[in-house]
Amino acid sequence: MNPEIGHYALVLSLAVAILMTVIPIWGARAGDAALMKVGTTLALVLAGFVGLSFATLVVAYVQSDFSVLNVVENSHSAKPLLYRITGTWGNHEGSMLLWVLVLAIFAALVALFGNNLPARLKANVLGVQGSVATAFLLFILLTSNPFTRVIPPPAEGQDLNPILQDIGLAIHPPLLYLGYVGFSITFAFAVAALIEGRIDATWARWVRPWALTAWAFLTLGIAMGSYWAYYELGWGGWWFWDPVENASLMPWFAGTALIHSAVVMEKRDALKVWTVLLAILAFSLSLLGTFLVRSGVLTSVHAFATDPSRGVFILAILVFFIGGSLALYALRAPMLRQGGLFAPVSREGALVLNNLLLTAAAAAVLVGTLYPLALEALDGSKITVGPPYFNLTVGALMLPVAFAMPFGPLLAWKRGDLIGASQRLMAAFGAGIVIAALAAYAQGGGPVLAPFGMGLAAFVVIGAVAEVIERAGFGRVPRATAFARLRGLPRAVFGGALAHAGVGVCLFGIIAETSWNAERIAGVKVGGSFEVGGYELTLDRLEPRNGPNYRDLVGVFSVRRGGVEHGTIESAKRLFTARNMPTTESGIRTMGFSQLYVSLGDELPGGGVGVRAYWKPFVTLIWIGSIIMALGGALSLSDRRLRVGAPKPAKKPKVKPDPASPVPAE
């Protein structure tokens, strides 16, 4: 396909996006139903054009069309097909195009499935989404055109950064973008509501599915990015507080707060003003992240393209959308009527506490990321804010979140019974103590953090189970009734409990890995062995191997524990010939939830090779827990009440919630 088709489609997309910004909003103001409806068509057309443009770029990559500058700079004809495809977004221009594609897809989804939305709200939402698309399409066309040609075309491309030549590039960026561009929809809903100056509990019902979708994808995207970094970078870390990780974590915190406060808004008509602000913040932080990464203001491992003019452009976009939406918020928020009252100890109160702590965590990440910049701009002094800062502040804020988490769902709306909730959590608390004691026993002294953290994690997991059991009424009503009730519970209850359990599982992995990991570095000759975490690793052989566009030096290790064979691990040092750049292909063997991790270093002068080996107990739980969280989100999403476009429930319980009822009836 001709790259000009892609370029032309992109220009057409811009035209469509401008129309989409203007016409539906105008229609909404004028009360013209026909104009408002145009938004739906335009959103679909926009997705079509951006999709065509993106497809054209993918084709240029697959065919190794070296007349396109972007392909020359980031591809190589010897690259395997998968990496030629994923290479499309493994660079600045392509990743921005993917960004806009995801944005357009979300707008199209609203257009398609938003039939139950009031026409005016839908028109405004699409209009806002169109304005974001306009800004980013302008950005691409003016500063980051992926379709620029080179004449004459070189015979061969410069290849993709070897670190990116991995299956991770196929998974991580699309998931991540589905997450934080997904928050553009909640942003659009918030701004649309502010434009109208009207917002009610049904608004929250419409926003929740989108917020949940974005959040689930963002959770997965961050987790996959973490696992990718873990096995690819070769030093066994899974979280680096890299500015780009921070950029994705900030919207995650804001989004997590949002999906919780939206529940309060839907069920109790309270926290409206706050929910709208969170919807704005979640996307603003996504935009800020885009700015930080793409402008090169902060250097990080993700800065594959940095260019000041782009930075200024994105800064302008940032100021317009964040400033504009917050100004609109300041103007309109006082007009929004506040809803239901609640006592401090109540489900709402617990969710407010969760929101407060998550917001403070987002603030910690934000301040930590931006403070060095601000300080340097102010007095020229350079300081570094590194992992110790983030671990301390975010850790301190997340521990109370984890501790409070099992209590929240057990409190009644409006006025909860903390003592009652504590009694119902006794079993979970007991389980936490037992796990902590076991951990302390296994550890046999040393830091108290590990037993404490593991106990807390167990408390969170069992607490989530306890919630479901409690709601079904096991122990209070006959077992058959309880089972019947269990089946009748809304899926959102299971989804919430599952997500909470996921947090506990993830926490367990984090604590176990950080407290109990073992590392070993050694120079090993063929036939030599060393010990790590109780396993004996023997370097059986070192052999060169050739790949399509790289050469490997593979070390094959056999693993033994107490004389028993535990298979082999292959770890490689890979040299990409096009860029003459080495990467480590760490060898990982998963045993239960733990992993043995072997990373090959340089060949040593006296023969043999440098080896770094790690024993990482329960490390996989970090990602398994994250996946469980995302699954919880998906399960909640399948709740019929939340399904996008789902008809209203046949019968709506009109019974007034009884504040004294020990079990909140969701």
Next chain:
Amino acid sequence: MRAGFAFLLLTLALAVTPAAAVQPDEVLPDPAQEARARELSKELRCMVCQNQSIDDSDAPLARDLRLLVRERIQDGDSDREVMDYLVARYGEFVLLRPTWHGANAILWLAPFAVLVFGGIGLFVAYRRRAAQAGSADAPAVAPLSPEEEARLRVALGGTASPEGPADVTKL
């Protein structure tokens, strides 16, 4: 017995854990000193790298710094003295954990300020709204407007007029 074994493993692991990017030839003979060097390395930035500690980095400068840290430790410096020496030489930029003094207090306190002021704000808002509503125990319910009352009567099967046959109160 098992605890003993686990403890043994742990001590073994701790004793022989040099750093990630540390080459075998850098490791100090004294395990206690090596452990200290490693902890310090995690707090020091590799200044030519992007967001890596010298403990993680393969860069030559990181290696130089690692060797320097070990040299100072072998010369009998305390952890504090080693850090002070490096800060004097390279500036605070080298520290991954920002210091507390001066403007950096803002950095450290900001998240907790959000927490505290957010909490105070919420409390004040809660008190004000509770006061408005009379008391928090009895959330105010706005009285129905005449139109709403009419709709309610219709919904309950009566007529829109208040004098209609289906009296709401009878239901």
